[in-house]
Amino acid sequence: MKPLIAIVFREILILKRRFIKQLLSFSVSPLLFLITFGWGLRDKLSIKGLPYVVFILPGLIATSSMRQSFALSTEINISRFYWKTFDEIQSTPITDLSYTMGEVISGMIRGWLATLVIMVISLIFRVVIPINNILFILSVSLNAFIFSSMAIITSMVVKAHADQGMLNNFVITPMAFLCGTFFPLKHYPFWVRQIVYLLPLTHSTRAIRASVLGYPFPYYSLFYMVAFACISFIIAVRVIKKSKD
Amino acid sequence: MVKIKNLTKRYRNIIAVNNLNLEIKKQEIFGFLGPNGAGKTTTIRILSTLTLPTSGHVYINGYDVVKNPIRVKKEIGVIHQTHNIDPELTGFENLIVHGLLFKMKISEIKRKTEELLELIDLKKDINRPAGKYSGGMRRRLIIARALLHSPNLLIMDEPTTGLDVYTRRKIWRLIKRIRNEGSTVFFTTHYIEEAEYLSDRVGIIDKGKLIALGSPVELINNFGKVAVDIEDFQGPRIEFFNTREDAAKFLSGIDKNAIVRTTNLEDVFIKLTGKRVNPKSDQREQ
Numbered sequence: 001m002k003p004l005i006a007i008v009f010r011e012i013l014i015l016k017r018r019f020i021k022q023l024l025s026f027s028v029s030p031l032l033f034l035i036t037f038g039w040g041l042r043d044k045l046s047i048k049g050l051p052y053v054v055f056i057l058p059g060l061i062a063t064s065s066m067r068q069s070f071a072l073s074t075e076i077n078i079s080r081f082y083w084k085t086f087d088e089i090q091s092t093p094i095t096d097l098s099y100t101m102g103e104v105i106s107g108m109i110r111g112w113l114a115t116l117v118i119m120v121i122s123l124i125f126r127v128v129i130p131i132n133n134i135l136f137i138l139s140v141s142l143n144a145f146i147f148s149s150m151a152i153i154t155s156m157v158v159k160a161h162a163d164q165g166m167l168n169n170f171v172i173t174p175m176a177f178l179c180g181t182f183f184p185l186k187h188y189p190f191w192v193r194q195i196v197y198l199l200p201l202t203h204s205t206r207a208i209r210a211s212v213l214g215y216p217f218p219y220y221s222l223f224y225m226v227a228f229a230c231i232s233f234i235i236a237v238r239v240i241k242k243s244k245d
Numbered sequence: 246m247v248k249i250k251n252l253t254k255r256y257r258n259i260i261a262v263n264n265l266n267l268e269i270k271k272q273e274i275f276g277f278l279g280p281n282g283a284g285k286t287t288t289i290r291i292l293s294t295l296t297l298p299t300s301g302h303v304y305i306n307g308y309d310v311v312k313n314p315i316r317v318k319k320e321i322g323v324i325h326q327t328h329n330i331d332p333e334l335t336g337f338e339n340l341i342v343h344g345l346l347f348k349m350k351i352s353e354i355k356r357k358t359e360e361l362l363e364l365i366d367l368k369k370d371i372n373r374p375a376g377k378y379s380g381g382m383r384r385r386l387i388i389a390r391a392l393l394h395s396p397n398l399l400i401m402d403e404p405t406t407g408l409d410v411y412t413r414r415k416i417w418r419l420i421k422r423i424r425n426e427g428s429t430v431f432f433t434t435h436y437i438e439e440a441e442y443l444s445d446r447v448g449i450i451d452k453g454k455l456i457a458l459g460s461p462v463e464l465i466n467n468f469g470k471v472a473v474d475i476e477d478f479q480g481p482r483i484e485f486f487n488t489r490e491d492a493a494k495f496l497s498g499i500d501k502n503a504i505v506r507t508t509n510l511e512d513v514f515i516k517l518t519g520k521r522v523n524p525k526s527d528q529r530e531q
Binding site: 002003005006007009010013014017018083084085087088089090091092093094095244 | 293321327
């Protein structure tokens with residue numbers, strides 16, 4: 001347990017050092033979206049009878065927590081290729097399982113910080129997100145868990161730090177736009193919808209939106225996320241094991 | 246303490262380590278020398294459980310590095326070639342994280358840190374971000390980190406590379422002290438005088454194969470205690486003799502510029518590998 005705590009503790013110390021910078025960077029993108037759609041378009045757009053800003057807020061939470069959890073891959077890459085602290089950690093008696101879990105929890109902390117930032121910003125737009133909703137907490141946590149695990153997988157697969165940027169451009173950014181953050185999926189042609197339903201962000205967006213807006217909760221999305229989280233975590237542990245060529 | 250049996254590591258068509266056999270005794274300081282790409286770092290990575298061998302076995306204090314890596318890691322402290330510390334954390338925070346990774350109690354980490362700070366002379370800088378440390382301070386912090394959990398074997402990959410002479414000497418004294426306190430030391434270096442000063446025994450590896458093994462004195466005596474540097478139309482070369490008298494006899498029969506001196510480990514290294522230990526020092530000399 002202590003080695004796992006060490007990994008999380010290290011992350012907390014680093015976050016503490018960068019706290020203000022990190023909070024500002026977490027808030028820029030969602031703030032811009034909310035200003036554009038909340039104040040810019042105000043009453044001109046509505047979906048399912050809701051002001052557009054209210055509709056996209058849960059989507060922004062899903063996207064932002066995904067991005068910040070996935071940003072863990074950049075940190076691991078820097079520790080692998082630049083600071084070389086990855087080798088140092090691997091020279092200590094930490095198991096692959098503990099290391100992976102420690103990094104996933106670190107990614108989840110980042111994901112939750114990003115979520116909390118949006119929750120605070122949303123108050124400016126008079127939207128209150130219920131923090132006491134267990135399904136909301138579960139959905140955000142699973143979303144962060146999945147993308148932290150995926151961050152570990154990709155950071156071990158890439159051969160150079162520059163490749164990480166490519167993955168962000170080709171995987172993370174398209175997901176942010178295609179998985180129902182900004183509009184309902186029913187607008188897609190049937191075949192596109194089938195592809196988009198395979199992506200985990202689609203399910204986390206649906207689950208978070210339902211828990212925030214009080215829609216019937218899509219439990220199948222929750223199960224899909226649990227399954228995806230388990231599979232991606234197992235793969236993450238295996239790639240860490242494989243990193244010792 | 247360390248038993249290496251028929252160790253081989255292949256990367257596709259390249260054989261980095263080729264059937265290496267070696268034993269290192271408890272409380273020994275063992276210097277591992279070789280030209281660039283000879284297989285030193287690969288051997289260190291295998292000893293540190295970071296790389297798996299293709300074949301063969303390595304035992305540290307009786308534990309197999311492949312079958313029991315977690316147990317092996319408790320036995321060793323590793324100092325990698327790079328200054329691999331978290332620059333955003335203070336020196337002390339770096340040590341706390343390391344101690345927790347070794348399942349140490351916070352009180353134990355604090356006590357051990359106090360002890361080590363005396364040894365590494367970082368007392369007044371320990372609460373500064375490690376990213377602001379000089380190269381020598383970083384190296385000393387890394388040594389303290391490797392010693393924090395009191396390892397039985399200290400593995401060091403080029404521990405003094407890039408450091409000034411004063412800091413290097415300071416680290417040499419530290420390594421001797423670590424051995425005197427009961428640890429075994431396995432290190433690689435590009436500085437021949439470092440290997441000669443520190444090592445009880447030296448192993449020379451070239452193209453993955455161990456080509457010489459013994460104490461610096463034994464290795465030197467195998468070639469001859471006296472070296473004669475000769476400069477003629479063929480270029481510079483070295484001849485070895487057992488006594489100064491033999492060297493004088495040889496010189497009386499030739500008409501060439503020559504310098505008679507005591508043989509050192511670098512002569513042995515060049516004779517065996519055909520290369521200098523530290524190619525950078527070659528460039529400086531040119």
